[in-house]
Amino acid sequence: MDRKLQKLHLFVLITLLALALAALYIVWSGEGSLTLFYLMDNIPVYFHVDALARVFVTLTSIIWVLVGIYAFVYMEHEGKEGRFFGFYILVYLVLIALELAGNLVTLYFFYELMTLTSMPLVLHNGSREAIMAALKYLFYSMCGAYCALFGIYFLYKYCDTLTFRAGGTLNMTLVSGNEAILLIAVFMMLIGFGAKAGMFPLHSWLTAAHPISPAPASAVLSSIIVKGGVLAIIRSVYYIVGVDFIRGSWVQNAWIVLTLLTVFMGSMLAYREKVFKKRLAYSTVSQVSYILFGLSMLTPEAFVGSILHVVFHACIKSVLFLTAGSFIFHTGKTRVDEYAGIGKHMSLTLWCYTFASLALIGIPPMSGFISKWYLAQGALQSQTGVFRFLGPAVLLVSALLTAGYLLPVTMKGFLPGKDTVVEEKKERLDKMNAVLLILAAFTVLMGVWPNPLIKYIVEIMGGLF
Amino acid sequence: MDFGNIFVNYEEAVSMILFGIGFSNLLMQKNLIKKIVGMNIMDTSMYLFLALKGYISGRKAPIVVDGVQSVEAYINPIPSGLVLTGIVVSVSVTALMLALTIRLYNRYHTLDLDEISTRLKKEGL
């Protein structure tokens, strides 16, 4: 660790902490709003703090700082730290702006910037397939962005204003004549924003881009940046279009089918995948579609379930990817079957991994169980015909599959067969597994005391239904 | 279409037939001399037609023999005058065509126009 690198780490740490604190202060100091400049004749770049933004900003800041600390150690392994941390901070700023966006065009603006700034994170190690994965990531997200833009153009005409307002701003008189084209526009928006959230039609970039990027980047990508897409869907469905416009329409049914398809397909593919980080990427695809499924139910409980799952999945997935990172950092091995007996000399990391995977599967004391409980409740109460039962059934089956692809690592890690040779060097407590410990602690604590969070989310739902 | 009056003014019919023969010869014949003959047939048939226009049956040719009788004695002289000019024109044109034919013959020893043009293309002169 030469002098220059230490100075860089110090500088990055300070800026990260300063930015995170500033963001938290802005968000928790009451309802503020700010207009930067006028992008169009009556559309400003406008930021507004509301309850939903508070949840997302806090979640992003916490995870971003922790993964940043983890990255100080890990990036020795990758090299070119200056470029990595530069873009790392840049993406953080864009994300905060995205979460605070007050109207749909500002959201779209930062949604595109997020893709452009996070792309260098993906192609960090400069190998051939890293560049191809980055390009794929770029063009899938661009395609998603333009589908969303198609929707935005229509909403601009048929809504009173594009500023978010709980319960939607559709101007019914304008809409009365041409519902058909508006439904198509909304569906295109779902597909567009869904692309970033890894929903079915435009999901294949996720399984290509996440494994290639360095572990901290893929952790952040899977936990926070993917949630950018989810936030965009929440904003446009619940705050612009309004729930009752698409309730019961073909758009809702198609949305449900897509989410369930992704959930099932994600876990199936994860189950068969051998490379550890790719498996985790598939699991992200299926878990985020849990959230989208909850949102597509358009019922209060399901909404609570999805927001809960947003928070829990963010912590869990960052733990999982960071453990993968430490495995690669210490042993250099990437495939799941090579981790036999890793528990002997990296027991602390593997314990955190185990807790996180139990939470993800949804075992009662852990946080995952609560969000899945609310999702199932919401699905059962929604009047969506056959999906009332099909939804929860698919969720259960995929929970089993999640167990199927996460737990073998723990079992083989702690109880290897007789003849596996095991390294003797014991793992010391350093920055990496300290971060892991904190995050794993979060997943467990939130599972045990979820009530303050649930009460807060119910408060968010104020005007939505 | 009554064909009756073809038999009435059969002279015009004959001149038209002659015109057809001359015209098609001038057009279709390969040999230059035959073309010139065809042209002459065509011109003479025209002059026959013209002369007929002036002819009034039962009257004499407009040649003053013993003093000028009344106007009714003679046929209409104008078409005959035209025929004369026509003949002058035909003669000069025939002379020119024959001169051309002689030059071509001296140069190419053939009277077939298409033969000459293919030979010219080969020479590329």
Add this chain to the structure above:
Amino acid sequence: MNSYIMVIAVLLPILGGVLIPFLPFGKRNIMAAYIEIIVLITSVLTFMLIFNRPADAFVLFRFTGQLSISFRLDATGSVFATILAFMWPLATLYSFEYMKHEGHEKIFFMFYTITFGVTLGIAMAEDIVTLYFFYEMLTLVTVPLVLHTLSREAVLATRTYLYYSIGGAAFAFIGMIFVLMYGNTSNFIPGGVMDLSKMGGNINLLLLVYVICFCGFSVKAAMCPFSDWLPQAGVAPTPVTALLHAVAVVKAGAFATLRITYFSFGTELLRGTWAQYLLMALVIFTIVYGCSRALKETHLKRRLAWSTVSNLSYILFGVLLMSPIGLAGALTHMLSHALMKICAFFCAGAVIYKTGRNYIHQLDGFGKKMPWVFGIYTVSAMALMGVPGLCGFVSKWYLAKGAVESLNPLGYIGLAAILVSALLTAIYMLTVTVRAFFPEKGFDFEKISDVEDPNWVMLLPLTIFVIAMFIIGLHPQIMVDAVAGVVASVF
């Protein structure tokens, strides 16, 4: 401001240009100074004209009773004139540096400056005859520019360019005749001059003539069946491809179509007819076709030329919407596309000038060695894609607004086509940036050690264009108000 200034603005560059080969210039930069001064004076005159427009027209020359070369600068003409007056001095400055390597500069600059006068003539044309006259002159004057390198492909490219342009003008001639014979006046009057009673109310014939005339003029705007000449014209030196084939010549074609649609045939006559739908279908096909061909091109300038083909059809799409918002979209896209595309072409020109490399697969790692040029290239790529905060987004916004408001399914398909082409633009523009800035792992930079940024003469125009892009992107109010004023004057 009296109206004869217009004639000076048009004739000064033409005469100035014609004199260049005959004036005895000692050194090269005296000639450069002379040319730059002439172009600057013309631009200043044009800006003075734009800001306080002379009300009356100025008849320069009268052929016959109806036919006359006369100038009158109205609101729409001033939009086109602003593009020209703003870009020409910078492009000339750029070409002084670029033309050092190419031969016989005097002939080049002669025709380059004459083209400025001719395009101004098109902008200020008062009636369809003057427009047609300068439209033909534009073809003749730009032929020597395309023919500049006199290589084999240059001759073939010029031949195709000539056949397409003169052919197009021949078909546009039919439209002009109809306007002359069946219009109340040959001048450009907002709302159209055609009166149906004169031609016995045969509306279908009029629509057919409008389609023929539109296709004739849009040959220069590279609409689909006639767009092959534009990529081939890429063989010309970059200042020509940048200024003419991305800004002046092709915009003249789009401007001419705009003139005949809104000012000669009149939108009331054409809105909702089969002519509008047929042309819209053609334009939509060109939007997608242009981008897909650009994707396949590996030659940098030809790729940008194909992207011009597709972007021009954005403008034609705006024109064909025949609504105030559509016209606003067309004009804003004309302005912003001019900025974006000339910037991209100049970056390509800088690369070719410094390294002589034309193909994209040779550009690995250039981002590190030519940061300034490729930085600007990326910004213009972003603008072309329509990233908010840059001028591309503003014009796409208005085009989309017009398309959505048009309430006809073809408008929606057009909007979808525009977004698909935006995606394809992202792909074919950003692949160059990724290849330049993020070369593969084991890339050694010694191979391209000779590569470095060009000097200030080339970079100054580039920076000015980028700043202009940001200004319009971040603060579009100036452009939006100007265009709103124009649209108000038309409808």
Add this chain to the structure above:
Amino acid sequence: MAFVQNFPFISILLSLFAGPISSVLDKKWAKRLNLFVIVAIGIMSTAVLIFVLGSGQEYVYTMGHFPAPWGNEIRVGILEAAMALFFCVVMFLCVIGGVLERELEIEETKHNLYYIMVNLLLCSLLALIYTNDLFTAYVFVEINTISACGLIMIRQTGRTIEAATRYMIMSLLGSGLLLLGICFLYSLTGHLLMSNIKGQVALIQAAGAYQVPLLTAICLMSVGLAIKSALYPFHTWLPDAYGYSTLSSAAILSSLVSKGYIFLLVKIFYRVIGFDIIKESKVINVLFVFGIAGMIMGSVSAIRESDIQRMIAYSSVAQIGYIYMGFGLGTTAGIIASIYHILSHAATKSLLFIASSGITDASGKSNDFFDLTGSGYRNRLAGAAFTVGSLSMVGIPMFSGFISKLLFAQAALENRHKILIALLALAISTVLNTVYFLKTVIRIYTPEKREVVIDKGFQDVAIWEQSSKSIAMICLIALNLFLGLCSEPLVALIERGLEMFA
């Protein structure tokens, strides 16, 4: 009877007698006489034009002592005087333009024969313009044919003689049909003077009798004159005749000879039979179709040519197609456009021929396309002249071609059924013209490599070296620009002339 009125008769006689006289003179004097005759006739025609414009209506000049139905007469109006003047100007420029070629290509002894032919040609053209009697018209048509054949043959190479023979054969067919038509008319109406025939034809038409013979007479005469003026299907003789003959005869033939016959056809339409009868007789639709075909096919075959002079010859076929398409439109505007096109084509075609000879001089006398590369730089004036000619042919504004294209288009608008076909044919033929004319312009301005020029021995030709040709080119360019820029008075002149014509 002001003295000016018998200038037309004097000019015909002058050019007629100049012919035989120049046969006895030697080369230099024959040339001087010829030029003097052309200039004198030009001046006389201007005097007549001014007189007629002043008096405002045409006059009839009877020859011989017999009154109207028997004696012969000339009728002089604005149109005739203007055409006579224009033909003299163009002939003068063509003759002085081709002086150099004649020195090289014609033997010593044959020079004065050449001038005989030129004088006789001028005389027959003037007669065709002025005459008011059909049979005199036929006689002068024959004289015109024979002298034109002489002009072609003067160069004495195998090709020109073969071309002359073909030309003779086709023209004889044409004049045969013309004579037949005239005899039919004579048998129907009993008169040969045009105005009397018109009266009789009007009576016949009113009575509704003899419809079939009248129709056949009209068809025979139009087809006969179409064959002689090389309308599309009967144009096979034209490329050889114009392509290989010496320069000035090619220029005269293409601009003046075929135009004389067309003018006679216009006279027959207007003064002999009456334009409205012609319109009903549907002959003009046939001419329209042949005209359109000529416009397209003429240019198509010109594109395939690789010899520059034959290419220009083929483009004359296309331009003759334009004129007949103008007749076919069946409106007076169409006739005005055709007459204007006669003037503009005469000016442009002679310019193109002379310019192309200038270019071939700078390319070692070879007409082949590939040797002409870069010849625009070697002979600057010829290059510029050729470009002006091509731009005018393509119809670029500021040149005469544009005005005639404009007049044709405006005329097409008045005829409801033929609007689209005519306009599309105009547009397509402009494109085809662009293809082969501007391809040549680009070729003459792409510089040839140094060593090719040296080993082929091309040498530059300066403007003052060929003074007479340069003067001719400059005057023709000026004429072309004059026709292009101030066409308003000319069109008005033609319009007034046509009203008086009937």
